[in-house]
Amino acid sequence: MKKLLGLAAVFTLASSLSAFAFEPNNTECIAPANPGGGWDFTCRQVGKTLQDLDLVPGTMQVSNIAGGGGGVAFAEVVGKRNSENNLIVAASSATATRLAQGAFPGNTMDQVRWIGSVGADYGVIAVAKDSPINTLPELMEKIKADPSSVSVAGGSAVGGWDHLKVLIAASKAGVEDVRQVKYVAFDGGGEAVTQLLAGSVQAFTGDASEAKGFVDSGDIKVIAVLAPERLEGDFSSFPTAKEQGIDVIGANWRGFYAPGDMSDEAYAYWVDAVSKVYSSDEWKEIMAQNGLAPLDLQGDEFQAFVKESIDSITDLSKQIGIVK
Amino acid sequence: MDTLASLADGFAVALTWQNLMLALIGCFLGTIIGALPGLGPSNGVAILIPLAFTLGLPATPALILLTSVYYGAMYGGRISSILLNIPGDEPALMTTLDGHPMAKAGKAGEALAISGLASFIGAFFATWGLVFLAPQLVKVALLFGPAEYFALFVLAFATLGGIASRNQAKAALAAVIGLGIATIGVDGQTGVPRFSFGEVHLYDGIDFLVAIVGLFALSEVFIFLEHRAGSGADDKAVKVGRIVPPWKMVRETLPAMGRSTIFGFIAGVLPGAGASLGSFISYTFEKRISDRKGTFGKGDPRGVAAPEAGNNSAAGGALVPMLALGVPGSGTTAVLLAMLLALNITPGPLLFQQNPDVVWGLIAALFIGNIMLLAMNLPLVSLFVRVLLIPTRYLMPAVAMISFVGIYGISGSTFDLVVMVIFGVMGWVLRKLDVPLVPIILGVLLGDQMEKNLRRAMTIHDGDWTMLFNSWLAIGLWAFAIVGFVLPLIVGRYFRPKIADEAIAEGSDPD
Numbered sequence: 004m005k006k007l008l009g010l011a012a013v014f015t016l017a018s019s020l021s022a023f024a025f026e027p028n029n030t031e032c033i034a035p036a037n038p039g040g041g042w043d044f045t046c047r048q049v050g051k052t053l054q055d056l057d058l059v060p061g062t063m064q065v066s067n068i069a070g071g072g073g074g075v076a077f078a079e080v081v082g083k084r085n086s087e088n089n090l091i092v093a094a095s096s097a098t099a100t101r102l103a104q105g106a107f108p109g110n111t112m113d114q115v116r117w118i119g120s121v122g123a124d125y126g127v128i129a130v131a132k133d134s135p136i137n138t139l140p141e142l143m144e145k146i147k148a149d150p151s152s153v154s155v156a157g158g159s160a161v162g163g164w165d166h167l168k169v170l171i172a173a174s175k176a177g178v179e180d181v182r183q184v185k186y187v188a189f190d191g192g193g194e195a196v197t198q199l200l201a202g203s204v205q206a207f208t209g210d211a212s213e214a215k216g217f218v219d220s221g222d223i224k225v226i227a228v229l230a231p232e233r234l235e236g237d238f239s240s241f242p243t244a245k246e247q248g249i250d251v252i253g254a255n256w257r258g259f260y261a262p263g264d265m266s267d268e269a270y271a272y273w274v275d276a277v278s279k280v281y282s283s284d285e286w287k288e289i290m291a292q293n294g295l296a297p298l299d300l301q302g303d304e305f306q307a308f309v310k311e312s313i314d315s316i317t318d319l320s321k322q323i324g325i326v327k
Numbered sequence: 328m329d330t331l332a333s334l335a336d337g338f339a340v341a342l343t344w345q346n347l348m349l350a351l352i353g354c355f356l357g358t359i360i361g362a363l364p365g366l367g368p369s370n371g372v373a374i375l376i377p378l379a380f381t382l383g384l385p386a387t388p389a390l391i392l393l394t395s396v397y398y399g400a401m402y403g404g405r406i407s408s409i410l411l412n413i414p415g416d417e418p419a420l421m422t423t424l425d426g427h428p429m430a431k432a433g434k435a436g437e438a439l440a441i442s443g444l445a446s447f448i449g450a451f452f453a454t455w456g457l458v459f460l461a462p463q464l465v466k467v468a469l470l471f472g473p474a475e476y477f478a479l480f481v482l483a484f485a486t487l488g489g490i491a492s493r494n495q496a497k498a499a500l501a502a503v504i505g506l507g508i509a510t511i512g513v514d515g516q517t518g519v520p521r522f523s524f525g526e527v528h529l530y531d532g533i534d535f536l537v538a539i540v541g542l543f544a545l546s547e548v549f550i551f552l553e554h555r556a557g558s559g560a561d562d563k564a565v566k567v568g569r570i571v572p573p574w575k576m577v578r579e580t581l582p583a584m585g586r587s588t589i590f591g592f593i594a595g596v597l598p599g600a601g602a603s604l605g606s607f608i609s610y611t612f613e614k615r616i617s618d619r620k621g622t623f624g625k626g627d628p629r630g631v632a633a634p635e636a637g638n639n640s641a642a643g644g645a646l647v648p649m650l651a652l653g654v655p656g657s658g659t660t661a662v663l664l665a666m667l668l669a670l671n672i673t674p675g676p677l678l679f680q681q682n683p684d685v686v687w688g689l690i691a692a693l694f695i696g697n698i699m700l701l702a703m704n705l706p707l708v709s710l711f712v713r714v715l716l717i718p719t720r721y722l723m724p725a726v727a728m729i730s731f732v733g734i735y736g737i738s739g740s741t742f743d744l745v746v747m748v749i750f751g752v753m754g755w756v757l758r759k760l761d762v763p764l765v766p767i768i769l770g771v772l773l774g775d776q777m778e779k780n781l782r783r784a785m786t787i788h789d790g791d792w793t794m795l796f797n798s799w800l801a802i803g804l805w806a807f808a809i810v811g812f813v814l815p816l817i818v819g820r821y822f823r824p825k826i827a828d829e830a831i832a833e834g835s836d837p838d
């Protein structure tokens with residue numbers, strides 16, 4: 004940590020002397036989806052914080068390149084903008100999931116440089132407030148006894164992150180054939196929660212932030228948080244899956260990647276800028292407001308983390324038959 | 328009475344000079360954005376979010392600005408529908424059916440004025456619905472499970488015959504083309520891409536706006552090229568007609584506006600239905616109810632009033648699930664939702680208690696914006712109709728340019744431009760073959776949701792088809808669908824010969 008601080012100090016000094024090897028200008032953040040989603044949010048909020056902290060000159064432009072669940076933007080960056088130094092792209096667990104499942108045809112994680120994370124939204128598994136189920140093991144027992152009696156709703160497509168979280172939990176809980184777990188895909192976490200309230204489905208899998216409004220109002224019961232430790236604030240009263248003997252962590256991380264041929268100087272600059280954003284007070288406030296939990300990984304550490312998550316998702320996807 | 332007191336507080340929040348100015352700017356920009364083909368309310372709102380951030384606006388003024396844009400765009404969408412037969416956005420699609428024939432008959436001014444009034448009535452009463460019924464309406468939304476949604480979309484398709492007055496087979500063909508297009512992309516229930524040919528751009532399916540702009544705007548440009556290119560002369564005799572509709576016309580269309588407001592509002596409240604379904608159901612039901620002489624589709628003012636009241640009231644209705652459940656009912660409310668989250672306001676069941684100033688300020692702003700829009704739109708009618716005076720040879724290049732810029736602006740990808748041109752050629756061919764274009768878009772819009780909900784219902788109930796009729800609500804919707812489909816076949820016998828004769832006599836335009 005001391006070393007990191009020292010490094011940061013050197014960087015600050017260097018940039019104030021304008022002797023930094025890389026000078027950002029006309030910076031751009033690509034949100035690989037339409038306005039309004041999580042990636043758009045990541046770009047806009049980080050862009051605003053970068054501006055407020057004077058880490059970039061002027062404003063950071065946000066472009067929305069939607070399509071293919073982020074695949075269009077990935078292909079665009081790899082194919083056409085591979086050596087730009089002023090460009091970063093928002094990414095999340097969904098990006099890793101799709102890379103792992105080969106859903107970006109012809110693209111792999113090695114084609115870009117991974118910069119760092121700015122936080123994580125931990126997964127939750129919830130049931131309606133009047134459900135007889137109170138704990139995660141109870142839910143899993145019910146699935147084991149009769150898989151057709153429990154429909155789990157989530158906001159991502161089959162094979163997407165919301166689906167995989169439940170499957171990881173089920174396999175850790177001893178469900179032998181995880182393909183039996185019934186998963187119903189909705190257009191976003193909000194619709195999935197609504198169907199839980201409407202009684203169409205028996206359980207919900209999603210991110211903590213998606214469930215927040217309904218947890219506050221008491222309409223749903225969170226039976227497990229898929230985090231290493233209990234979350235802070237409103238979610239502190241809910242047990243983790245680990246506490247209940249099912250060791251599963253499902254973090255929807257948010258972060259950035261950069262073009263593969265970005266210069267080392269520029270890469271160092273962006274890693275530094277993102278870590279400064281992460282440790283700023285402004286960002287802490289934004290994280291608290293949006294239910295983001297800490298996940299502090301930059302540079303090589305982040306690269307290794309992404310690689311590891313892609314490998315484990317590949318294994319699981321093979322197991323459930325999404326990837327052959 | 329608590330409600331009214333809260334509303335009064337809301338007006339106190341909203342009625343500042345700054346907020347009124349923001350509402351005015353929002354309404355104006357919204358109307359323009361709505362009128363431009365390719366730019367709809369969701370892009371409009373998305374484009375202005377950075378502006379709200381840059382100005383450093385607090386929550387309430389920011390929301391006032393953005394919802395004014397939202398309502399303004401819903402108003403504006405009708406302008407190009409009526410004048411150019413090009414829907415400015417998805418919900419304005421149905422307005423082309425009677426709006427454009429009215430304009431061609433020299434009644435453009437009246438069509439614009441009637442639709443402006445219908446928009447006002449739809450939005451005004453929907454806002455009252457939002458004030459008094461939001462908590463109760465949430466319960467209605469909770470009655471709809473996947474099986475009920477599926478029945479609702481079947482109902483919509485069963486009344487599809489209502490939109491094409493002449494050749495039902497061609498309308499059905501068009502709807503099937505639309506359904507086919509809707510299957511392109513990754514299938515959510517299996518995660519498998521369909522008809523994407525390994526092309527990553529097709530994984531999310533075809534964007535409705537790309538299809539609409541291609542089919543309507545570009546095909547119009549192609550038709551123009553075919554007929555007039557090179558001739559230079561413009562022999563179109565334009566009649567602008569009167570600007571103020573006769574009182575008789577207003578009186579005749581009022582019941583249509585009233586009914587459509589209710590249909591539209593209900594469609595808006597259901598997340599996953601939205602404004603397009605609202606205006607569609609409003610139009611087809613109005614046609615069923617009041618089209619005794621077969622005048623719908625040929626420039627009946629009620630055919631303009633119904634979808635406009637319907638889509639504007641659906642816009643108000645869509646705010647109910649957005650505010651009370653945090654579930655966006657449409658693309659635009661999804662963008663507004665993101666904005667609320669960015670402002671540290673979590674929509675959901677507790678929003679009305681936790682942030683009453685925001686909610687009631689917003690509702691008051693909706694009322695203000697609405698009145699402003701009516702006041703702004705009626706005098707502007709005379710300005711809008713002048714678009715018709717622009718010679719086609721100047722207008723069409725502008726349409727082509729706006730289409731390309733608008734579509735590129737949404738996705739930033741040239742791939743969509745190619746898809747748009749393909750749709751343009753397809754629209755041109757289909758027009759030659761006399762196939763109506765509106766059912767194609769409805770097939771894309773509704774077919775996608777219909778399939779998703781059927782698949783969800785089947786997954787939940789392990790493939791048991793009888794579960795589609797498992798609630799009284801579902802059975803009721805099925806009954807309506809069957810009646811809506813069968814009744815015209817029986818009753819239609821008495822009307823059809825006459826309608827067919829008229830159509831032949833007029834030899835009118837295929838769309």
